[in-house]
Amino acid sequence: MNAVIPSDSGMTACVGLSCAMNKILIVGPSWVGDCMLMQPMLMRLKQRHPGCWIDVLAPPWTAVLLHAMPEVHDVIVNPFPHGALHLAARYQLGKQLRAAHYDQAIVLPNSLKSALVPLFARIPLRTGFVGEARYGLLNDARRLDKTVLPLMVERFAQLAETPDGKIPRPLADPKLTVTAAQRDATLNKLGLRLDQPVAVFCPGAEYGPAKRWPAAYFAETAQRLHKLGYAVWLIGSNKDRDVSETIVALSNQSSGNQSSGNQSSGNQTCRNLCGSTDLADAIALLSVAQLVISNDSGLMHLAAALDRPMLALFGSSSPQFTPPLSAQAQVVKLDIECSPCFKRECPLGHFNCMNQLTPDLVWKKIRRVTPQH
Numbered sequence: 001m002n003a004v005i006p007s008d009s010g011m012t013a014c015v016g017l018s019c020a021m022n023k024i025l026i027v028g029p030s031w032v033g034d035c036m037l038m039q040p041m042l043m044r045l046k047q048r049h050p051g052c053w054i055d056v057l058a059p060p061w062t063a064v065l066l067h068a069m070p071e072v073h074d075v076i077v078n079p080f081p082h083g084a085l086h087l088a089a090r091y092q093l094g095k096q097l098r099a100a101h102y103d104q105a106i107v108l109p110n111s112l113k114s115a116l117v118p119l120f121a122r123i124p125l126r127t128g129f130v131g132e133a134r135y136g137l138l139n140d141a142r143r144l145d146k147t148v149l150p151l152m153v154e155r156f157a158q159l160a161e162t163p164d165g166k167i168p169r170p171l172a173d174p175k176l177t178v179t180a181a182q183r184d185a186t187l188n189k190l191g192l193r194l195d196q197p198v199a200v201f202c203p204g205a206e207y208g209p210a211k212r213w214p215a216a217y218f219a220e221t222a223q224r225l226h227k228l229g230y231a232v233w234l235i236g237s238n239k240d241r242d243v244s245e246t247i248v249a250l251s252n253q254s255s256g257n258q259s260s261g262n263q264s265s266g267n268q269t270c271r272n273l274c275g276s277t278d279l280a281d282a283i284a285l286l287s288v289a290q291l292v293i294s295n296d297s298g299l300m301h302l303a304a305a306l307d308r309p310m311l312a313l314f315g316s317s318s319p320q321f322t323p324p325l326s327a328q329a330q331v332v333k334l335d336i337e338c339s340p341c342f343k344r345e346c347p348l349g350h351f352n353c354m355n356q357l358t359p360d361l362v363w364k365k366i367r368r369v370t371p372q373h
Helices: 032-048 060-067 087-100 113-120 152-158 180-190 215-227 238-255 279-287 298-305 359-369
Strands: 004-006 012-014 023-027 053-058 074-077 104-107 125-129 140-142 198-202 231-234 291-295 310-313 329-332
Touching: 023 032, 023 087, 023 113, 032 053, 032 060, 032 152, 032 298, 053 060, 060 074, 060 279, 087 113, 104 113, 113 125, 180 279, 198 215, 198 298, 215 231, 215 238, 215 291, 215 359, 231 238, 279 298, 291 298, 291 359, 298 310, 298 329, 310 359, 329 359
Parallel strands: 023 053, 023 104, 053 074, 104 125, 125 140, 198 231, 198 291, 291 310, 310 329
Antiparallel strands: 004 012
């Protein structure tokens, strides 16, 4: 058993916050990319507490990714919609989790709501940044120094340390692996072959249009890669299907090819797979790419974790906060005065951070990444 002492408020804390943790509950983030950036923290917990059992409370759409991480023992589905309190339901979930006898909870989101379930589960040590007035919910509440920890991955990893501890540098990069069986199952499911080099485009960005490179630019780049002998696959969620259909139409129209993006014709410029794949399929498809071109999105972080050659296109967001963590990834962005603005849509109406990032500029980067073609 871990040694504990009662606090003045009746809560408990591990002596020195340095004793062994046998069972840890992570309250995970809602975004796929953020979940990928959480993995170095999980690696660090395994280093500090060998043999520990780590469960993650997370939204259902991240479960496939979390199950692919060897550090995760189990995923507990977080059923609560974004912004919804559902106090009674959170209490019931916490009550159910008491039977697991977790030693520690680490709460990654900064909201008050995210800290409720660990409290209701009576987890002795509840760690997180101060966030949204959570002093009564966390008994290991820490202040975040953004200058010391500028990257999201560093902020997550810091919560694996003692309050006065420092993260090891450099942090390990997130890492995913795909077996041959997983790869082949996805290729067979979608009727895809590996008889030519593969470029995967990720044209979506869940956060908003200010993070998306123009469809016409993706289409022009697809034409150029097609002429070099690449198979170009567009991947994303069903929400990205329309923009991907636009890319397919523009690339085929300009090249004189009228085949549909959903047909298997070998003459088509690119193939729209958005909405036809789940997250496991997307990971498998990224794993076979000789080139990935992605907006700042969850798929960008998955491609980085697979260590694929990638151009990561940044507009309204900043690689100083959530860069792709791979030596194979190159960030492509323009240093203009209004970027990054971190807005969902361009507040100035001109969208220069992406409109001025032309296919010619990106093509120069591609030629450096793929000199053999």
